[in-house]
Amino acid sequence: MNTTLIDSEPCALRAWAEGRINFLELSEGRIIGFQSDRFRILKAASEEELKKVTVEVNGFALRWEELDEDLTVEGIVAGRFQLPLPEVAA
Known part of the structure; x- marks a missing residue:
């Protein structure tokens, strides 16, 4: 069986925001x-x-149409x- 790069890339089922935090539900459950x-x-x-x-893109990207912003799910998961x-005040 051949494994392609697409098979191993993280894929989002849904995305949402709560306050200033964005969340992704990934296809593998995280x-x-x-x-x-x-x-x-x-x-x-x-x-x-x-x-x-x-x-968008079958779960491989996030899109904010009004902001004209696109992010890859892979980049987010990898921490790019x-x-x-932001620094936290002591």
């Missing part, structure tokens, strides 16, 4: 979350805009973010 502030365009978006995320974690 649910992961990431801070919107880790991406330039999402950092500037309102919570209402963040809620308008859709799963544009911005560092």
Whole structure:
């Protein structure tokens, strides 16, 4: 049996936002979350805009149409973010 790259890439079944945290439910059962502030365009978006995320490309991408922003599920799962974690005040 041959295994292709597509077979091993993470695939999202659904995506949603709660406040400024985005969540993905992956086809293998995991649910992961990431801070919107880790991406330039999402950092500037309102919570209402963040809620308008859709799963695209057969589960391999996320899309925010109003923001004209696309992210790959693989990049999110691998932790390839544009911005560092915000510093927490002590």
